[in-house]
Every structure is written in C-alpha cells, then in structure tokens.
Amino acid sequence: MPSHLLQTDIVIPALTYCALLWWVSRxxxxxxxxxxxxxxxxxxxxxxxxxxxxx
Structure with missing residues (x-):
C-alpha cells in the first residue's frame, strides 16, 4: 500500500473523532x-x- 494513502494526519483525527463521538453520544x-x-x-x-x- 502506498504511504501517501495512509497518513497519520488523517487517521489520528478520525480515530479521535470516533472516540469523542462515543463518549459524547452515550x-x-x-x-x-x-x-x-x-x-x-x-x-x-x-x-x-x-x-x-x-x-
């Protein structure tokens, strides 16, 4: 997989958003x-x- 398709500047905020959405939306x-x-x-x-x- 090319490295430009999986960048931490996109993946980390998305994971953080998922965790925050779970916490807020309980x-x-x-x-x-x-x-x-x-x-x-x-x-x-x-x-x-x-x-x-x-x-």
Missing part, C-alpha cells in the same frame, strides 16, 4: 449519533478534498 439516540457522524465525516471529506485539490 445519552443520544442512534438516529442522532448517525446524523452527527455523517455530518462530521462529510465535513472531513470536504476539507481533505479541498486541501488535495489546492496543492
């Missing part, structure tokens, strides 16, 4: 958890695409 319903996860992952994807497009 009192949330599954629907709200999925919405929060989908919105945040969409924002992450948009930022990554924008950064790679500008280079």
């Amino acid at each position: 009192g949330m319903s599954w629907t709200r958890r999925l919405i929060a996860a989908a919105v945040t992952l969409a924002l992450i994807a948009w930022i990554v695409i924008a950064e790679r497009g500008w280079n």
